[in-house]
Amino acid sequence: MTGIPDFWLRRGLAAYLLWPLALLFRAVVGLRRLGFQSGLFRSQRLPVPVIVVGNIFVGGTGKTPLVLWLAETLRARGRRPGIVTRGYGGSASSWPQAVTAQSDPAQVGDEPVLLARRSSCPVMAGPDRVGSGLALIEHHGCDCLISDDGLQHYALQRDLEIVVIDGKRGLGNGFLMPAGPLREPPARLRSVNLLLSNGGPSAWTAHHFSLRLxxxxxxxxxxxxxxxxxxxxxxxxxxxxxxxxxxxxxxxxxxxxxxxxxxxxxxxxxxxxxxxxxxxxxxxxxxxxxxxxxxxxxxxxxxxxARTELSTSTRQTLEACLEHCLSSR
Missing domain, CATH: 3.40.50 (Rossmann fold)
Known part of the structure; x- marks a missing residue:
């Protein structure tokens, strides 16, 4: 599949036929989140601020360039950020994996190698984001962490949640998988700290950025x-x-x-x-x-x-969120 199904962007027969499965998926997602909130599932708070950049829409919304912007901004502030990422597509036999500019994408995934090359920050890849974060703190002295695409990884507690949506595709047809493109219900967006639209202002938020080539x-x-x-x-x-x-x-x-x-x-x-x-x-x-x-x-x-360009008001809002996140710890 080279993209997402057309029916994920508009409501039609296929979406409605799959809607019962989407209801089941929604129930599972809700129970899982409730399990972390209630303490039934273990969620760990790390000794440094954690910034999560994610989405509720399956597929690319432009998170990685924003992660790079955050890393550059934090380094300019004199911080020592580390980046935690899933390492999707990597075939390594053990995790977490420390990623460098010379790492093999087949072993650790393509996005981790890109992040290591562009950010000049230590990068740790693996499904256990808590373990990856602890490794970055212990071995690299990181004083803050950025979790790339970590919104649904509730085992890692976070101090700041930033969600990116596609300004053109928005939330698609508004249904959860498999009837639509959403990992969580649209109501989840009301609980995040900052919602950004990639490609210009949208119906969901006035805060936006663009990717410049x-x-x-x-x-x-x-x-x-x-x-x-x-x-x-x-x-x-x-x-x-x-x-x-x-x-x-x-x-x-x-x-x-x-x-x-x-x-x-x-x-x-x-x-x-x-x-x-x-x-x-x-x-x-x-x-x-x-x-x-x-x-x-x-x-x-x-x-x-690709270079991230933020509107003036969005930059000011994002920098204020970072300042509050860092100073609160």
Whole structure:
């Protein structure tokens, strides 16, 4: 699957046929959360502030670039942040795994390697986020933690919850899985500290940010860079194995690029055959995909980094939330 089912974005026959299963899923989700709130399931508070960045929508909403922005902002404040992440797609036999810029994405997952390279922060991957957080504190002296995509991991208590939604897709048809794209009911958004919309203001929140693509870098040996507008008017193969490939394709088109789209499933384990196009056109890809394509990179492969841009009011609100989170501990 290279995206989400169409019926997850609008209510139709398929969604209503699956609605009874969505009710069952909702009951399980509610009982699980109640179990953590009541103390039936163990939830641990770590000795440093924990910031969770997550969503209730399955698939990509732009969390990872926001995590990188938070890490950069915290480092600029003189803090020593560490990043906790699931390591989805990694095949390591033991967890947690310390992730560096040189780690193998096949072992630890693609997003952890991207986070390690871009954040200059220690990164720990594994399903046990409490264990990963304790390892970052013990071995790296981290004085605050960012949990990437950790909203539903209630075993780790948090001081600040930030939820990201897609400004275009919103909450889809509003149903929980499998009738819709939601992991938790929409009412869950009322309990978070800050709700951000990726792509502009939305019906759910006025706080928003956007992901800006303005340059490309040759994948071979981290080669020379080019302005994205240099590709304007050209046909390029755009390769994307992220949660919402269409966002990447649309962003390239805003620079006047003639995009030939190639959408792959999220976390796709790329092989050289996936990028063998006969016409020799440039191949542009996301950073998340690039970490898996480096072993077979060619001169016409280009990686396009995404940069987070926040509105002035959103930046002020987010910085105020960070200040309260850090000072309260």
């Amino acid at each position: 303005d340059s490309a870098r040759q994948l071979v040996d981290g080669g020379t860079g080019r302005a994205l507008t240099d590709f304007a008017g050209q046909e390029v193969h755009a390769v994307s194995g992220i949660g919402n490939p269409q966002r990447f394709f649309d962003a390239l088109r805003t620079s006047g690029i003639k995009v030939i789209p190639h959408a792959f499933p999220d976390h796709h384990p790329f092989r050289s055959a996936d990028l063998e196009f006969a016409d020799g056109h440039p191949v542009l890809m996301t950073e998340k995909d690039a970490v898996k394509c480096e072993p077979f990179a060619k001169a016409h492969y280009w990686v396009v980094p």
